[in-house]
Amino acid sequence: MESLLGIIFHSIGGFSSGSFYMPFKKVKDWAWESYWLVGGFFSWLIVPPIAAYLTIPNFADIIADASSHVKMLAYTMGLIWGIGGLTYGLGVRYLGMSLGNSITLGFCSAFGALIPPIYYNFNAVEGKESISDMFSNSGGQMVLFGVLVCIIGIAILGKAGILKEKDFVTGHEDKDKDFSLVKGLIIAIVSGILSSFFNFGIEAAKPMADVANEAWKLSHPDQGEFLFQNNVSYIIILWGGLTTNFIWCIYLNFKNKTFGDYTDKRTPISKNVLFSAIAGTMWFLQFFFYGMGESKLGNGASSWILHMSTIILTANFWGFYLKEWSGVTKKTFNTFLFGIALMFLSIVLVGIGNSL
Numbered sequence: 001m002e003s004l005l006g007i008i009f010h011s012i013g014g015f016s017s018g019s020f021y022m023p024f025k026k027v028k029d030w031a032w033e034s035y036w037l038v039g040g041f042f043s044w045l046i047v048p049p050i051a052a053y054l055t056i057p058n059f060a061d062i063i064a065d066a067s068s069h070v071k072m073l074a075y076t077m078g079l080i081w082g083i084g085g086l087t088y089g090l091g092v093r094y095l096g097m098s099l100g101n102s103i104t105l106g107f108c109s110a111f112g113a114l115i116p117p118i119y120y121n122f123n124a125v126e127g128k129e130s131i132s133d134m135f136s137n138s139g140g141q142m143v144l145f146g147v148l149v150c151i152i153g154i155a156i157l158g159k160a161g162i163l164k165e166k167d168f169v170t171g172h173e174d175k176d177k178d179f180s181l182v183k184g185l186i187i188a189i190v191s192g193i194l195s196s197f198f199n200f201g202i203e204a205a206k207p208m209a210d211v212a213n214e215a216w217k218l219s220h221p222d223q224g225e226f227l228f229q230n231n232v233s234y235i236i237i238l239w240g241g242l243t244t245n246f247i248w249c250i251y252l253n254f255k256n257k258t259f260g261d262y263t264d265k266r267t268p269i270s271k272n273v274l275f276s277a278i279a280g281t282m283w284f285l286q287f288f289f290y291g292m293g294e295s296k297l298g299n300g301a302s303s304w305i306l307h308m309s310t311i312i313l314t315a316n317f318w319g320f321y322l323k324e325w326s327g328v329t330k331k332t333f334n335t336f337l338f339g340i341a342l343m344f345l346s347i348v349l350v351g352i353g354n355s356l
Contacts, residue, residue, distance in 0.1 A: 006296030007306065013289030014310025018101065020282035021092055022318060023275040028268055033252035034261035035276045036089055037245065042280030044242035048234045051288055055228035056212050062232050066208045071236050074208075077201030078240020084108070084194030086245050087187045094184030096324040099161050099336070101315030103185065106154040106343055107192025109308035110147045113350065115200050128203075142353025146346040153342030158185060160336035167328045198237065198287075202294070205233030213295075230291030234284075286311070309347045316340065 027035045052059040063071070092100035114131070121130035134140025165181045202209075209229040216226035253259045261267065286307075294303050319325065325333055 006293045006303070009289045009293035009296065010303065010307045011310045013286040013293065014307055015314045016282045016289065017286030018311040018314025019318065020279050020286070021089070023279040023282070024089075026275040027272045029264070030261045030267060030272050031252070031256055031258040032089065032093065033249040033256070034258055035272060035279075036086075037249035037253075038262075038273055038276040039280035039283070040242065040245045040249070042277045043283045044238040044245070047281050047284045048231070048238050051228075051284070052231040052235055055231050057215075059212070059232045059235070062208050062211050063235065065211075070205065070207050074201050074205035074233065074236040075240045077197045077204050078237040079244055080194055080240075081196075081198040081201060081237070082241035082244030084191045084197065085241055086248055087191035088195060091184055091188035091191050094180045095161065095188060096179065096319055096322075099157060099164070099319070099324075100184060100188055101319075102157050102312050102340065102343070103154055103161075104188040104192040104195070105308045105312050105315075106150055106157065107189055108195040109343075109346075110150045110154075111193050111196035113143065113147055113199075115196055116203050119200065119203075137356075139353045139356030142356060143350050144353075146349030146353060148346075149349060150343055150346035153339045153346060156335060156339030156342060160332060160339055161185065163332035163335055164325070164328050167332055201237040201240070202230060202233060205230075205236055208236070209233045225295045227292045227295050229295060231288070234287055234291070238284075306347060309344060312340070312343065 024035055024039065049059075056062070088104055091104045094100065095103065117129055117131040117134055120128045121132050124130065129140065134144055161181050161184070165179065209232060212232050213226040213229040216229070217223070220226075253261075261272075262269070290303075290307050293307065325336065
């Protein structure tokens, strides 16, 4: 039952994340940096402390009492992840919902599963498995094989992108005007690798989550782990993401002279803010539910890849809905489906390896 609940929570979070970009498509006459920043304020600054306030008594005291090393490490991981989150939106813009999410999150899945054990290989922590440990047992080897299959799936998806670009060159009416394979692939790869640092940010901030967890278990004996323990960790991690994204978006506002977006009465300001707020809130909910799933399954490779897989599945559903693959040849579409199939095979392999 615990595992089933974990899967359900991860699936809800994945659906929220895979869908969050849809409200942005309702924003009219604003530059990308403008609606991304407004949505980001809700994602990184407004909603996280509200979630913590509603679920964790005295969450501010937990943060204040945590060591500066823990907070600085979590914040730094958030900074790095913030670059990945920033470029994520651009990757989706240039590759579309289906391909952009699949490639970006595929890299995020693989590196998010590998970064923590690599770190623990050099900084051993009791109860945490290092990359050397994974190589030395059958379960760990299965997880690593699953990651390899995931990377192969990403390569196949890249091939599908090349074929899609060639199909569009032939002049189909359904051509995606923003589609750019080279730009999109570079951005998606960078985004996927850096976005995986959020998983390590959760590990870095674990001492704060542990305090919340232990306090809850004292007042709720024999009721298992605290579902919302990670909500206190997200506040610090997302401050890092806010810093990166705020600096870049303000820079683009200056560069592109788009500061006027926020006050231009010729645009539907209220609706744009509303849709950006919905997108930002949906984006945060992925981690809200990830924390709930992690409390049931642990923050290992299987939790991370399970979460990413549901995002990829949802994003591809929206990609089909938006007809991003209409007009391509059967060969192109089948190549894309094969890449997706390999990525889901990798999830199964990682799950099996984790159980071993």
